[in-house]
Amino acid sequence: MTHVFRTTAVSAAVLTAVLGLAGCGGSDPMPGMNHASPSPSATGSPSAAAAFNTADVAFATQMIPHHQQAVEMADQALRKATTADVKKLATAIKAAQAPEIEQLSGWLKNWGQPVPTPGMHSGHAMTGMMTEQEMQDLSKASGTMFDRMWTEMMIKHHQGAITMAKTEQTAGKDTAAITLAKQIQTAQTTEITTMQRLLGRLPAA
Template sequence: MKHVYGTTALLVATVALTGCGDSDAGPMPGMNHSSSSTPTSAAAAYNDADVRFATQMIPHHQQAVQMASMAGYQATTPEVKKLATAIKAAQDPEIKLMSGWLTGWGKPVPTPSHGGHGGHEEMPGMMTEEEMSDLGKQQGSMFDRMWIQLMIKHHQGAVAMAKTEQANGKDPASIALAQKVQAAQTAEIATMQRLVGQLPVS
């Protein structure tokens, strides 16, 4: 009987420990799943490269959205207007996503008013204040041509930043977004390169 009781107690203890193990491991898959779909990301699995990517890509995206809004008013080519609409539709949600990550990591979130010249030299492809002003002064096909040329440069900068994140980042959600940015903006660069060759010279 003592042997039976001892075996029973051992089984109960083993089951209890197994239950604890499951409950400890249980939240991890959920955390990983949420990191790919919510702004919280995997708070314990990020590094400085992830923070830098989000901190720099937010103002980079904000400028692209600003340029897309300008094209909505000033572009004369339907293809340019369509592309600008697509850029804004894609990058607005990504700005919100990355802002959520930074908040979850306890890091400051860049704002448009933060803009100015601060840190722009560290972000490839960013337009200067002068370039944005010059773009706003253009009309007709000249606006379309300059907008495309500047946006190609802007996209190339974003692709470079996305490649850096994929090489150095740690957070799976951040790396996945970098892969998405690289693929989408590389395709848009090809579209713009084709479009610029079709625009009238003046």
Template sequence: MIQNRSLARRGAAVVAAGAAALVLAACGGDGDSDSSAGHGGHKATASASASSSASASASQGQRNAADVAFAQGMIPHHRQAVEMAGLASGRAQSAEVSKLAADIRKAQDPEIKTLSGWLTSWGEDVPAKGAMDHSAHDMGGMMTDGEMTELENASGKAFDTAFMKLMIKHHEGAVEMAKTEQADGAYGPATRMAGEIITSQSAEIEQMNKLLGKD
């Protein structure tokens, strides 16, 4: 009888120990599962964050050869337009031409600074001021030395007419360069500037044609 009671107690102890082990195992399993899920969640969040950052960097920071060519070509192109516009002071007769020249300088001076800043940040050469080689003259709409001298020597109505005719050609070259950038460029701010150039200079071409009586 005593022996039977002892065996029963031992059996109960074994069962209790087994149940406790199962409970601990279950708790441990839940803990590991939570920990694993937690780490997995952190990894997923970090991965998503890195991906988002990379996408933002790609949209603003990536540039290609077309972007570099656009910036390096548009800087001397804009500089010449600003130089031409500067000649209007004291030479232009028409108030419309004087205002147009002022608007050109106001728009293109800041763009020269922006384009130069992009090239510097990309580690690319910024065209030197006054560096006009033959390839620059071949760029769309660029004035020759002779045309610039002719414009500089003109005054009154003759200046107004020459200025508008030459500036129309100059603007048409800039619009073509901007269209090339829109088609081939990868740097978002550059393609946006190209769009602004197309819009503003196309409007100025239309205005000058009207002033010349070419409606």
């Protein structure tokens, strides 16, 4: 089957922002927070003869609601977080994953596959996904308790995305999807390190 690879550009001003952790008389750099969406040259736009398989479809179908929940969590942090670095993390995560949702949706459409709609993650047990109860608990939290809870949950969320990305790299066939999976693994692995550093500086709940 043929399909068209569609990419989405993200503002470089947002995506190249350097996040610093304040602490002990200075700020430490937080590397790896560049979430720029892949360019056509980076992903290698597939040729007309490119094919996909069931692993590619599963990757896109599962990563869309996974990203949607991350964006939902990022929106909560932008409204409620009291720590500037948590807000910066949320901004970077939303800036990266919202365009990737569009990219993944475009692939599914071109493959003739159904595109998950917002809220479809409810009841699904994808790795790293927060339960409805966890999301409710997060929405009720406030202050530094929210910041800590959000960071802990986002680490778990990223770990799930990395697992899905690794599966796509070993089982997928579409070159563009595999490339995106590699980029997700790299970016989110670095972000986990960043969030673990941040977590170490947040007051205990």
